[in-house]
Amino acid sequence: MESFTIRTPASSANIGPGFDVIGLALSLYLELRVTIDRSKKTSEQPLNCRITYEGEGDGDVPLDPSANLITRVALYVLRCHDQRAFPIETHVHIVNPIPLGRGLGSSGAAVVAGVMLGKQVGGLHHLDDRRLFDFCLMIERHPDNVGAALFGGFIGTYLKPLAPEDVARVEIPLSEVLPSPAGGLDTGERPPEPPHGIGHHIKFPWAKEIKAIAIIPNFEVPTAKARAVLPTEYPRQDVTFNMQRIALLPVALGQSPPDPELINLAMQDKLHQQYRQALIPGLGDIVESMSPSTQEGLLGTCLSGAGPTILALATSHFEEIAEKIISRFRKENIDCKWLLLEPAEGVKVIKQA
Ligand SMILES: Nc1ncnc2c1ncn2[C@@H]1O[C@H](COP(=O)(O)OP(=O)(O)OP(=O)(O)O)[C@@H](O)[C@H]1O
Numbered sequence: 001m002e003s004f005t006i007r008t009p010a011s012s013a014n015i016g017p018g019f020d021v022i023g024l025a026l027s028l029y030l031e032l033r034v035t036i037d038r039s040k041k042t043s044e045q046p047l048n049c050r051i052t053y054e055g056e057g058d059g060d061v062p063l064d065p066s067a068n069l070i071t072r073v074a075l076y077v078l079r080c081h082d083q084r085a086f087p088i089e090t091h092v093h094i095v096n097p098i099p100l101g102r103g104l105g106s107s108g109a110a111v112v113a114g115v116m117l118g119k120q121v122g123g124l125h126h127l128d129d130r131r132l133f134d135f136c137l138m139i140e141r142h143p144d145n146v147g148a149a150l151f152g153g154f155i156g157t158y159l160k161p162l163a164p165e166d167v168a169r170v171e172i173p174l175s176e177v178l179p180s181p182a183g184g185l186d187t188g189e190r191p192p193e194p195p196h197g198i199g200h201h202i203k204f205p206w207a208k209e210i211k212a213i214a215i216i217p218n219f220e221v222p223t224a225k226a227r228a229v230l231p232t233e234y235p236r237q238d239v240t241f242n243m244q245r246i247a248l249l250p251v252a253l254g255q256s257p258p259d260p261e262l263i264n265l266a267m268q269d270k271l272h273q274q275y276r277q278a279l280i281p282g283l284g285d286i287v288e289s290m291s292p293s294t295q296e297g298l299l300g301t302c303l304s305g306a307g308p309t310i311l312a313l314a315t316s317h318f319e320e321i322a323e324k325i326i327s328r329f330r331k332e333n334i335d336c337k338w339l340l341l342e343p344a345e346g347v348k349v350i351k352q353a
């Protein structure tokens with residue numbers, strides 16, 4: 001029996017001004033506990049894979065490997081390498097503490113875990129992390145969450161301009177990259193492979209004193225919906241506003257001891273948060289009203305990813321900060337939970353003896 005665990009962190013994207021650019025891996029982990037019984041000759045499981053699940057999304061997340069996001073992504077990687085199904089007999093037990101659709105990168109973690117699952121079960125050891133990033137970007141098109149989940153830490157991500165023939169490959173409909181159900185549409189053909197070197201990243205320093213408080217409202221905002229409310233064009237002064245702050249942010253969060261006023265300024269945004277207020281009652285008030293001058297320990301607040309989670313960066317008074325944000329949400333009849341998190345390493349495969 002072969003067994004291993006794939007551990008993938010949650011993440012917070014944007015951190016204010018870094019829309020679709022900046023990501024922070026967080027110490028909350030999606031785990032895939034995988035066993036492969038290679039002594040079996042046949043399997044009764046669809047695509048040779050049995051899925052079991054516990055944690056966030058239990059009961060809602062599909063357990064059919066042709067419908068589950070994680071196994072569909074793994075099948076995409078396998079099929080690009082002429083392997084049509086999982087090895088006989090694969091069992092994937094998913095343990096997921098990352099709340100779905102809350103801005104903590106649950107889908108990014110699922111995609112990264114899926115590409116790593118495909119690599120491991122397929123014996124595709126030549127696929128390095130840079131190549132896995134290409135596969136991730138065929139599925140989740142913005143690089144900030146998947147980049148953080150794959151590489152870990154506090155990172156900036158960017159996409160390479162592609163050759164015209166590669167643009168066509170990247171822009172194929174997602175349904176052709178991840179046929180749904182994956183088994184049903186199996187024509188035996190290879191799916192379109194990702195072009196090489198689509199995405200890149202750079203690691204930024206992170207001051208050891210800084211912790212991340214995630215205040216998580218009890219409702220979901222699907223990322224697609226939170227992107228649909230954004231304008232297609234922006235006033236020049238708003239773009240300049242964000243560029244000024246994004247130039248500061250990686251420096252400000254790397255300096256030890258941290259400068260609260262500089263960080264608070266560097267976390268401001270005009271490209272996405274104000275438009276998402278319509279979906280997240282209380283958001284505008286929370287990010288505008290709390291500052292280091294009025295709250296001890298606080299460095300800054302922002303929307304985490306596409307929301308509705310609020311990320312507050314702080315050096316102390318974590319519970320007090322969380323409670324203030326929770327009480328603001330309570331005025332809108334929204335209940336929340338909160339977590340104290342730290343920067344995390346990227347995806348890891350832990351082999352069991
Ligand atoms: N562990 C999982 N297993 C299977 N599917 C998952 C898993 N986690 C997330 N998903 C899929 O991803 C969807 C949530 O993705 P979405 O992009 O809307 O939010 P998010 O990734 O949590 O937030 P954000 O991108 O703002 O950080 C879920 O509804 C589900 O379809």
Ligand SMILES: N[C@@H](CCO)C(=O)O
Pocket residue numbers: 013014019020021142144145223226227272305306
């Ligand atoms: N940068 C993305 C992150 C969410 O997945 C957004 O804000 O829409």
